[in-house]
Amino acid sequence: MDRRPSDGPVLPVELAACGGLLPAAFLSAVHDRARRVGAGGDEVLRCAGRVRDDEMAQALADHLGLPLVQAVDGLFVPASPVPAAVADWAKGLLRTGVHAGFDASRRVVFTLAVRGRAVRRLARALRVDPSLRARLRLIAPDALRRQVMEEAGEAIAHDAAFAFRDAAPDQSAGALKASRALLALTVVIAAVAGGGAVLAPELTFLATLALLSLIFLSWIALRLAGCRFDADETEPLPAQDPAIEDRHLPVYTLLIPLYQEAASVPRLLAAMRALDYPPEKLDIKLVVEADDGETRAAIAAAGLPPQMEEVVVPNVGPRTKPKALNMGLTFARGTYVAVFDAEDQPEEDQLRRALAAFRRGGRRVACVQAKLRVDNGAERWISGHFAAEYAGQFDVLLPVLSALKLPILLGGTSNHFRRDVLEDLGGWDAFNVTEDADLGIRLARTGWRTEVIASTTFEEAPVSLGGWLGQRTRWFKGWAQTLLVHGRHPRSLLRDLGWRGAATVGVLTLGPFVSALLHPFGMALLGWNLARGTLGALGDNWMEVFTSALTYATLAVGYGGTALTMSVGLARRGDRLRGSLFWTIPLYWLLLSLAAWRAVIELIRRPYHWEKTAHGISTRRLPLWSRRLRNSA
Structure with a gap:
């Protein structure tokens, strides 16, 4: 399944599939980056904007000799009409990317949404047992996620709103x-x-x-x-803390709930692009209410890079930030999850510093809280007091x-979690209007620790x-x-x-x-x-x-x-x-x-x-600490 260009190394199957689409020298360069960051070649191509998700799926299907479907027939037939059961089915499908169904002759067939190194495992399985082709189909991962959202969105939103309350x-x-x-x-x-x-x-x-x-x-x-x-005196500086190589970095999900935040979208996207983290390993969810037309229009006008995705929240249950976060968590792919607000501008190395804190603290550290700093304190008397309060x-x-x-009591933003712990706790309480404070106490009550790191997120x-x-x-x-x-x-x-x-x-x-x-x-x-x-x-x-x-x-x-x-x-x-x-x-x-x-x-x-607190109305300037942020803005 792999292929060696006449003037380059052996390419993995996901890049070999693109041999007729892109120059061999470019594919070799992509291969080098994929090895350097520990990602699949297709993920590097997508983040570089060279192939769309559907184009990559078609190329893989052709190369592997598998049919490509645009949607899965009878996606939720096995599931119960009870919203919680549908939501659990959807979560399992999103997590595995595998759907088991029946073809016209009632034979079991599997529809796979594969990406990255999972493509190589599939190719190896087909080499071992070519007869698998008769029972396998491919679907583009983005297409599967869209179909899940269309068919199970309301059930997932119901689960995001009520599951924690009903369970505990x-x-x-x-x-x-x-x-x-x-x-x-x-x-x-x-x-x-x-x-x-x-x-x-x-x-x-x-x-x-x-x-x-x-x-x-x-x-x-x-x-x-x-x-x-002063904790900053005891926390190791970045230079003292052994850096984690890019190839060992985990996939990191960033959940950013937005409501009536059209004015904040351009600056937010610039701040996310400025993060010092391989984009192939970023999974950024902009979680937007279904009827928030202005914010959704602003996102569409800005154009999202491949590592960012809009998650739409149906109008089910209380309209609160924690419900939106639970909705976004359902679609998350990362091993770690961080929460940011619309107006946030985190320091560019914050994700790496959070991972270093998790590594130093050991398994019992389930949450890392970065520091928040108001950057428009000089603008008004009221914002000045707010900035001084935040400093204290x-x-x-x-x-x-x-x-x-x-x-x-966690701050409402810039907290980083081990995803498995967060899910075991049931996520956020959709009915608590300071869900961050509540979650901080629940973490402590179940024996988990929270640490504070000397990394700053600038806020308005x-x-x-x-x-x-x-x-x-x-x-x-x-x-x-x-x-x-x-x-x-x-x-x-x-x-x-x-x-x-x-x-x-x-x-x-x-x-x-x-x-x-x-x-x-x-x-x-x-x-x-x-x-x-x-x-x-x-x-x-x-x-x-x-x-x-x-x-x-x-x-x-x-x-x-x-x-x-x-x-x-x-x-x-x-x-x-x-x-x-x-x-x-x-x-x-x-x-x-x-x-x-x-x-x-x-x-x-x-x-x-x-x-709701209005954002994007301050006359503040972009913080001067980030050259990457200034350039991307």
């Missing part, structure tokens, strides 16, 4: 309303609080205030601990959590107050969902994570929420004492003294800890906290309070509503 209702925000334990816990807390308010109102008030202050101060303490630990979160808090092997912060408020409301609502889900069975949480891990989950979810909800009351007390001229005296009785002292201490530590955390995070990025941001921290916290109270209302009225 106690772990899904979609079943919160049905939780009797949660309702019972709420009744107990309300009864205790009500009884205390009647029997000992002052003591109950002070105990509640002290407990909430303890949660908030613990959250601040974690951030302050991060100020004394990703350069201070997350690295120390990773170093202490504590649970991490909201530049309008309305956009910021909608996004932050969704975050608070999702943290509340996550806390309610994992707090349903406290003893189970404690058993899975131990007291350190369980306490960390409580602090990370409750801390920012409690501080935001109570901040207006602390400010009101401060203002009341100022108006009465009793700020220095604190109060007239022991209760007022204690309440005022605790409130002032919490405000002082909160403001001071926040300013220090942001300053340290920005300094690690070679930046500084501007005075206009430092002096307006109390005002920014009041905005956080507004978002938190809006989240409480939304949690009751529309818990699964996804408030």
Whole structure:
């Protein structure tokens, strides 16, 4: 099946099939690259844009003496009409590329969608047993995927939306309303609080205030601990970390959910093209809602290279990012999976650095989180605060959590997963509007570790107050969902994570929420004492003294800890906290309070509503770190 050009080496079967289509010298060069990157020659040709998928399939069929079909007859006849069964059938078909059916004489025939080195295995099998040709058909891999999408798309979308909730209702925000334990816990807390308010109102008030202050101060303490630990000083530099040769690199799937992101498409495609990774081993899925005509038109106008593919999500179930991610995961081919957002611009070596972290950390590391950096912080006051917050979160808090092997609430983007672990966990919860935070806790509860790497993804912060408020409301609502889900069975949480891990989950979810909800009351007390001229005296009785002292201490530590955390995070990025941001921290916290109270209302009225953040409206420039990105843009 292989062929030797008159002036070159023996070509593998997938290139020998193209002997009549392309010059021999070019095929030899393709062969050299295929060996260098550890891919099939047909994959190199496709990524070079020299052959289409259907042309390659026809050439292989002719060369191997097999018939080529454009579609599989009766693709889902063996499957059940139940959506979950159809989705499982589709997943198996996409994973193997093999369909077993019957021809007109009721003889079993196999339709194969082969690519890369699988072509060589097929050729060897035909050499050993030529009679196989009577029972084999070929189909172009892209044609099979399109047919699966057309015939089973709605079933796959139904599975993406509901499979996790139905399989593990106690772990899904979609079943919160049905939780009797949660309702019972709420009744107990309300009864205790009500009884205390009647029997000992002052003591109950002070105990509640002290407990909430303890949660908030613990959250601040974690951030302050991060100020004394710089993970970048301990992580090996790329030059110190043995590079993985291209031929040993795995196929990497990038899932990029898009909704109303037409303006972001050109810059996104440029950022993906700039990645330092063999395109033959990239599997990039742009996951788009079926009725998002503008984004789909922008993708069509831009033209996708062969390593990128549009995955269309039917309108089934909640319209959320995690549902789109689950849909994209069904079509993924990679051993590793990473998530990026529409506005993301990752550093070009991020995939290689993530793989190095997986290799260093061992098998128990299932997720690697890259750092996020806002690159339009100087554009507006609100984006400046957002950028400073991100610096405190990703350069201070997350690295120390990773170093202490504590649970991490993942960022919504630039997290990298072992695909097998991700699938074993059931993917993302389609009903949780901070699916990243929930997944980070589920990873920890099942014994997997998350590490943070010193690779940056540049992001765009909201530049309008309305956009910021909608996004932050969704975050608070999702943290509340996550806390309610994992707090349903406290003893189970404690058993899975131990007291350190369980306490960390409580602090990370409750801390920012409690501080935001109570901040207006602390400010009101401060203002009341100022108006009465009793700020220095604190109060007239022991209760007022204690309440005022605790409130002032919490405000002082909160403001001071926040300013220090942001300053340290920005300094690690070679930046500084501007005075206009430092002096307006109390005002920014009041905005956080507004978002938190809006989240409480939304949690009751529309818990699964996804408030979309607009991207592509900033005037930011492309980051200067990437020559490849500037050139591809």
